[in-house]
Amino acid sequence: MKRLQNKFDIIVVGAGHAGVEAALIAARLGKKVCLVTLDLFAVGRMSCNPAIGGLAKGQIVREIDVLGGIMGLATDKSGVQFKILNRSKGKSVWSPRAQVDKRLYEKIVYSYIQKEKNIHLFEGEVVDVLIQNNAVGGIVLRGGHRICSLAVIITCGTFLGGLIHVGQKKIRAGRMGENNAEGITEALVSRGFVAGRLKTGTPPRLDKNSINWAKTTPVFGDETPAPFSYQTMLFDPPNIPCHTIKTNVVCKNIIAENLSKSPMFSGDVGGVGPRYCPSIEDKVNRFSHHDEHTLFLEPEWINSNQIYLNGFSTSLPESVQLRALRAVPALESVRFFRPGYAIEYDFFSPSQLKASLETKDISGLFFAGQINGTSGYEEAAAQGLVAGINATQYVRNDSPIILSRDEAYIGVLIDDLITKDTLEPYRMFTSRAEYRILLRFSNAHTRLIKKSEKFSLLDHRGLNKIRKIQCGLNAIVASLDSTVSPIEINETLVRLKETPIKQKTPATTLLRRPSLEIRDLPKSIFSKGAGTSIPPPFVYESYIEAEAIIKYEGYIKRQNKQVRRMKKQENVLIPSLFNYNAITGLSLEAKEKFSRVRPQTLGQAQRISGITPADVSVLSIMLVT
């Protein structure tokens, strides 16, 4: 191990998904980074399910990739099956998902960290943050050792005050088998920060050899898989199936009879849990008319004996979990490596942050990841990346990167965090993005390459790879201007129950018909080499993207109009010391909320939960005069 240096540009506390992205990007941008974490062997660990991406999250991973993060690359290298979800819905909401080999994923992430000369990886527990004159100056380790830096990024995940529940059993831990962390919460609360408790759960891990696989249904990934990273030029991942089974009424009744033994239900767990990724207790309780729930058996790594039981998150006593599962076909003699459990932990209300993820009160102090009340690897990684870039910008005395709601799901994520009250763990959803027609997974490059370049987040080689894909896409779109003659297409049109054409018609016009897809067009129109420069893994999605550009043209235009309207409000800045109490027209509630959240723009002010349009009107009038 290298000798401890005493002065860093940036200290990152925690090497989970947020921490590693933060450390890597800052290091690549030339900053000297100290990455402190509790366990050197748990860097980039996937605490829960062995999967990356999924609805809305797949788009986030793409965005992370264009902005210089590693999550996409690491997933492409460790994925065991890749699949695009939501195919039955429109192309703007398609989302890539991959199941990964957890161990391999960790290994790849660790190797990235090790290769980076500017990162000093260090095992230890941070217990306090050094603060002077409202600016951060470093951290204090357990044992009293201090390390100084210009900026600090806290990414402690579920570890702060972490408390695991399995039935009535309680274990102090940050994850099963890992110590929790104490001190940081108290230290920050004593400096005026507001903290709260949240909870989340994880399902049991099953012994592969105790499952009757004949009774399960295999589910494979896509035949032509799409990678997450634009840097992946060669892509030939395995396609290992996961398997589905269905719970039954016996299982349901066992759970229902034992609800009182679940600490999530008996009120023993203090924090608020997620509504959307409910525990099996929750599902049984709330959807009591459903006797069946689908469960997924997912291997945690290639040839793993350990099977992740997706859909059965629980904090029931281990014996009840076993009894309930043994009622399910295929699991009659199932054994556990580890029971499901719930964990409660401290988080910091993210309304204390600016859009840069810097705290409003202590300059140079950044929060990212689950500590901000989010849930999920992708949400954590995205914040880590943004915090890493912005801590660098802070050290350089330069302005931060801010992504807007119409530009990236990451923009939606951070804007929601800082303006909405966190009542439960925040998970990204497609429906949270009002401009989702603009936020396709297949146009992440177009959306973000300018910003990526502006902040130098990718090197020249990286940028050029993306540009090549874009060029190919443009060529495909351009070739859609050519015309198609009736004999080339009418047979297809008849098959699709569309009216045949009588004369030569531009391909774009045909493509606007709802049931016609780009693959239905005659190949001849693409003959002039359109798209041939595209690396093979991106050919398919470039055609899909070209189709979306044409099909959605009218909607994209309308959505852009809405964006311009929103931007008007976004550009009205509110001084940070604005005195809301002096405005007589504001309601008491608005005064309290505005004073607490201290929005940076009128747009943010408008999105704060509980703020009425009247409050915004009053504020806007005060700001103009």
Next chain:
Amino acid sequence: MTFGDTIVAPTTPYGHSSVAIIRISGSDAAKLLSKLSGGRNFSNRRATLSSLKDLDGNLIDRCLVTVFLGPGSYTGEDVVEIYSHGNPSIVEAFVNTICDLGGRLAEPGEFTRRSFLNGKIDLVQAEAVAALVRSKSIEASRSQQKVLGGSLSKILAALQSNLSALLSRIEHQLDISEEAISLSEKKSLSNLLVKIMSTVNHLKSTFSLGRLLNRGATVVIVGETNVGKSTLLNCLAGLDRAIVSHIPGTTRDSIEVELLLGGVPVLFIDTAGLRATQDVIEEEGVRRTYRHIKGADLIVSLTDNPDKKHFTQTGKSIISVLNKKDLRKKKINDKSIIHISAKTNTGIEALKNRIVAELGINKISTEDTYLSTNRQYRAIDSCGSALSRAKTFFDSNVLDVELLSFEIRASLDAIDTLLGKTSPDDILNRVFATMCVGK
């Protein structure tokens, strides 16, 4: 326009009257009153006789004063109303003194605007305030009273909540990984959409009556010279308004008379008779006739000879009337034509009834809620077109869920703007600028 300062304006029209009312609103309203009254205390909502003085201590007026403390006042802020003697110089002295003490003269509609900004009323209620002040009949004002009381807001709120429910069910589809939307859910969403559309379409259809009730209608009397148009106008008006003579081409300038028919202000226009003429003045008169025809809601086409053709114009409703019944012996059996004698005042009631029916005035009921401004109509119209586009997604074989949600959102936006929930400032300015000072 700032908010937070204290505004003042006379709320009664300029001129001599028995009483004039001066209204003050804002955080300093009570303080200003205390200065005018030499430090007296006033209790909330009690009219109190008081001597009010200017800065030099000279009596302005001895009159009644009422304080309405916010938020229970018209604007939601502290409001003071002074009921002074109705002399313009007294009113002016009050306004000047209050401005000298730190008040500011209110802009048109500013009191109502504050009421809106303080969340006391929404935008359609604010529009009702303006319409109520301008309304010309008891029926029109009753209808606006209902809107002010929240009848339209309630319908819109229900619409809004149905649309939100629909939207959240649609958006839920985006976030469940189960692949395609189930047939039963598709059906149920489609039914809900159709139900909402019928509410919107009904609301949209109320605009023609709402506009009629609040802004009235224009009826133009058209015909050849000397058929008795001016006589008919006088007869309808019940007074000798237009010149009548046996000389063809008597009327040159158009002559207008407004009458209330079933609570609707109907403007009757008598026009220059239609004929080819060398007279440049009469020629101009005929040109004006055609201009009025263009803007007419209804045309009364008049002849005095059953063999002559009636005026026709596509796209306009026309009532054909045959005049000078008193001169004919023969009875003519043509039900589509109304027979009158403007001179002897026969058949006029029947004509009026036809006009009432043709304009739709008989369909107005003050129990119903109507859209009454262009702004309201445009918003409901754009809400309706977004919904029809949404409907096409259900009708086609591919259900593009996110485009569907885009259209539902667009329809919700339209309702929000209507209520002023997301109205950009320029819309607010437009709504309140149409009001008078003091409202």
